[in-house]
Amino acid sequence: MTKREQLGNFELMVMLALIRIGDNAYxxxxxxxxxxxxxxxxxxxxxxxxxxxxxxxGFVTSELGEATPERGGRAKRYFRVTARGLREVRETQRAxxxxxxGLPELEGGRA
Amino acid sequence: MRSDQxxxxxxxxxxxxxCSPNNxxxxxxxxxxxxxxxxxxxxxRQALLAIVMSFCKEIWSHKxxxxxxxxxxxxxxxxxxxxxxxxxVEYQRFHYDPIEAGIFVPFIGVIALMGTxxxxxxxxxxxxxxxxxxxxxxxxxxxxxxxxxxxxxxxxVSYPWGLSFSxxxxxxxxxxxxxxxxxxxxxxxxADLWISTGIMVVTILIGxxxxxxxxxxxxxxxxxxxx
Numbered sequence: 001m002t003k004r005e006q007l008g009n010f011e012l013m014v015m016l017a018l019i020r021i022g023d024n025a026y027x028x029x030x031x032x033x034x035x036x037x038x039x040x041x042x043x044x045x046x047x048x049x050x051x052x053x054x055x056x057x058g059f060v061t062s063e064l065g066e067a068t069p070e071r072g073g074r075a076k077r078y079f080r081v082t083a084r085g086l087r088e089v090r091e092t093q094r095a096x097x098x099x100x101x102g103l104p105e106l107e108g109g110r111a
Numbered sequence: 112m113r114s115d116q117x118x119x120x121x122x123x124x125x126x127x128x129x130c131s132p133n134n135x136x137x138x139x140x141x142x143x144x145x146x147x148x149x150x151x152x153x154x155x156r157q158a159l160l161a162i163v164m165s166f167c168k169e170i171w172s173h174k175x176x177x178x179x180x181x182x183x184x185x186x187x188x189x190x191x192x193x194x195x196x197x198x199x200v201e202y203q204r205f206h207y208d209p210i211e212a213g214i215f216v217p218f219i220g221v222i223a224l225m226g227t228x229x230x231x232x233x234x235x236x237x238x239x240x241x242x243x244x245x246x247x248x249x250x251x252x253x254x255x256x257x258x259x260x261x262x263x264x265x266x267x268v269s270y271p272w273g274l275s276f277s278x279x280x281x282x283x284x285x286x287x288x289x290x291x292x293x294x295x296x297x298x299x300x301x302a303d304l305w306i307s308t309g310i311m312v313v314t315i316l317i318g319x320x321x322x323x324x325x326x327x328x329x330x331x332x333x334x335x336x337x338x
Contacts, residue, residue, distance in 0.1 A: 027140035044140050045161030048133050049168040056172070067139070070146045072117075074139030 005057040007092050013038065014050045015059065015089050018081050026065065026076040051079055059085030117145045121158040127321055130241040131165035169241035180235050180242035181249060184227050191223030217284055221314055228318030243319040247312055254308065284310055 007015065017033040018025045027044055030051075034042045054060040065076035081089075100106065125138055141161070145154050170177050195216065231246055232239040284307035292299060316322060 027136060028143050031140070031144075043160040043164065044137055044144075044157055045131070045164040048131050048137055048161070049164045052132065052168065053172075062133075068143075070143050071139035072142045074135050074142065076139065077133055077136035 005059075005088070007059070007088055008050075008053075010046065011050050011054055011059075012089070012092055014047060014054065015081060015085060018060065018079055019086070019089070023078075023080075025079050030079070054085065055079075058082060059088055113151075115146065117142050117154050118151045118158075121151075121155045125158040125161055128162050128240065128244065129165055130169045130238075130244070131161070132237075134165070137161050137165075166241050166244055169238055170245055173238055173241075176235055176238055177242065177245055180231050180246055183234055184231050184246040184250075187227045187230050188223060191219060191226070195219050195223075217287055220284065224311060224314040225318030228315035229320070232319035232321075239319065240321060243315065243321060247315055250315075251308065251312070254311075258304065 013034060014030065017030050017037070021029050021033055027047060031042045031044050031047050034040075034047070051060060051062070055062060059082060060079050061082055062077050062079045065078045067073050067075045122138065122142075125134070125141070129137060131137055141154060141157050144157075145151075198215075227246070228243055231243050235242040285303045288306050289300070289303040292303060
């Protein structure tokens with residue numbers, strides 16, 4: 001069986017945030033989206049570590065954007081999900097749904 | 112009143128020790144969120160986490176390079192130590208002069224430490240910061256283990272592969288700093304040790320060029336550079 005690059009838990013969350021944001025996905029909106037959806041404080045350092053791993057796996061591409069004064073003149077780096085990345089998210093979703101299905105302990109929203 | 116500028120020390124630390132290939136973008140993002148109303152404490156926490164996470168990620172992603180960086184560092188140190196033992200120790204044995212020897216040993220030590228930092232940085236260009244920081248971390252751990260074993264047993268314990276050699280330079284510097292303190296009537300062995308350890312770390316970082324005012328020393332553009 002060949003080794004397939006897989007998505008970790010946090011990587012999957014970052015991928016979903018990227019898909020949700022679309023074209024304007026750089027560090028600030030990604031971390032805000034994650035904070036809003038998960039209700040937890042997110043370290044920008046961990047978001048970039050995940051994005052770099054995803055880029056190495058070929059699930060994400062990036063390009064430099066414009067610099068703005070509120071960023072101290074530093075350029076943004078925009079990230080976008082690749083077709084391969086999108087396929088991997090679908091695969092992960094299917095696997096998770098299969099695992100979830102038919103578990104009475106997890107039905108009804110109670111722990 | 113809250114300043115519009117992010118905490119300078121935290122920004123400086125991140126600029127010089129952030130190991131991410133996207134370090135510039137990370138700093139920009141933190142600045143943007145700080146100006147949106149985040150606190151200075153939040154900025155400090157984010158900056159320190161960004162340094163630690165980028166360091167761990169870089170080392171984990173480039174394990175063979177990390178091993179090579181450590182081997183290169185120890186090789187340079189062994190060469191310098193052979194020079195030290197050949198000239199300094201023999202010189203002390205036959206013509207013992209504590210002042211001259213006291214200058215000679217730290218001088219070789221400073222050259223060795225700067226040279227080690229420089230060589231590690233220049234043999235691992237696109238990952239220079241993370242590799243130099245890894246080398247310093249390992250040296251500090253070994254030095255701490257050596258000091259701990261000395262305090263407990265009263266003698267230096269030899270760690271595998273001659274790692275305890277890292278203690279040599281700290282020991283020489285500590286003796287000199289202790290001598291200066293002694294001259295002014297101060298006795299604080301722990302302070303001597305902390306200061307000499309600090310000198311060791313700063314010397315390696317200077318040699319590696321980590322304090323140079325370049326924002327893009329680890330930039331994304333260098334990602335594809337040869338290693």
